Amino acid sequence: NAMIAAYAQHGFGSEALQLLQLMQLNGVMPNDVxxxxxxxxxxxxxxxxxxxxxxxxxxxxGFESNVILGNGLVNMYGKCGSTEDARRVFDKMSLRDVLSxxxxxxxxxxxxxGKEALELFRQMQEEGVEPDSxxxxxxxxxxxxxAALSTGKAIHDCIVAGGFDxxxxxxxxLVNMYG
Numbered sequence: 610n611a612m613i614a615a616y617a618q619h620g621f622g623s624e625a626l627q628l629l630q631l632m633q634l635n636g637v638m639p640n641d642v643x644x645x646x647x648x649x650x651x652x653x654x655x656x657x658x659x660x661x662x663x664x665x666x667x668x669x670x671g672f673e674s675n676v677i678l679g680n681g682l683v684n685m686y687g688k689c690g691s692t693e694d695a696r697r698v699f700d701k702m703s704l705r706d707v708l709s710x711x712x713x714x715x716x717x718x719x720x721x722x723g724k725e726a727l728e729l730f731r732q733m734q735e736e737g738v739e740p741d742s743x744x745x746x747x748x749x750x751x752x753x754x755x756a757a758l759s760t761g762k763a764i765h766d767c768i769v770a771g772g773f774d775x776x777x778x779x780x781x782x783l784v785n786m787y788g
Contacts, residue, residue, distance in 0.1 A: 614646040622650035626659060641672050648681035657689040664698075676704045680712050687716030692725075707741050715747045723755040730764075740767070742776045749782040761786045 613632075616625035629639065629647055639647070644667050651660040664682055672678050679702040686695035699705070699713045710733045717726035730748050733740065740748075745768050752761035765783060773779045 610640070610642050610646065613643060613650075617646040617650040617653065620653060622654040622656075625650040639666070639670065641675055641678060644670075644672060644678055645681055648678070648685045652681075652685040652688045655689050657686075657691055657694075660685045660689055661694075673701075674703050676702065676706055676709065679704075680706075680708050683709065683712040683716060687712070687719060690720060692716055692720045692722055705738070707738055707744065710738055711741070711743050711747055714744070714751070718747060718751040718754070721754075723751045723757075726751040727755075727757070727760060740771070742773050742779050745773055745776075745779050746782040749779075749786045753786040753788075758787075 613625045613628050616622070616628060625646060629643065632639065632643075644663065647663050648660070651663055660682075667673065667678055667682070679698060682698045683695045686692070686698060695713060695716045699709065702709060710729070714726045714729050714733070717723065717729060726748065730740075730744070730751075733744075745764065748764055749761060752758070752764060765786075768774050768779060768783070
């Protein structure tokens with residue numbers, strides 16, 4: 610696991626995947642820590658087919674309900690350009706944290722599905738999930754890309770109400786959105 614993580618973290622995704630295969634050939638089963646690193650490797654390589662194989666292995670090993678792995682899958686599918694797969698994973702997650710919501714909103718934003726990102730942000734609020742500073746940075750970027758100034762102003766009001774107006778990164782995102 611340590612070697613796979615090191616490879617994945619330092620941009621050697623192919624080597625991490627090879628090490629996983631070697632590990633399995635030697636009868637060592639991957640655990641949740643292994644899968645976090647392998648999903649990172651797949652994300653870095655943007656290889657959707659291998660990511661789907663890893664997803665199937667993760668399910669077969671019983672880790673489907675792990676929120677950290679769910680977030681990793683959403684991120685991996687998003688970086689590989691498969692918003693539909695990312696959304697399927699997101700919708701199947703029995704537990705979602707603010708990172709889950711941020712990941713899916715970011716997937717939409719990064720893949721030019723801004724309207725869906727805004728709708729998911731609204732759904733997040735309706736379900737009582739409190740946005741964090743990362744949420745606001747992501748959604749302000751979406752507003753900027755859509756030139757949705759009125760929506761951005763409403764989000765700015767939420768930022769002030771939530772006390773995030775003094776956050777430097779959020780402030781920069783506001784400047785970008787208004788600019």
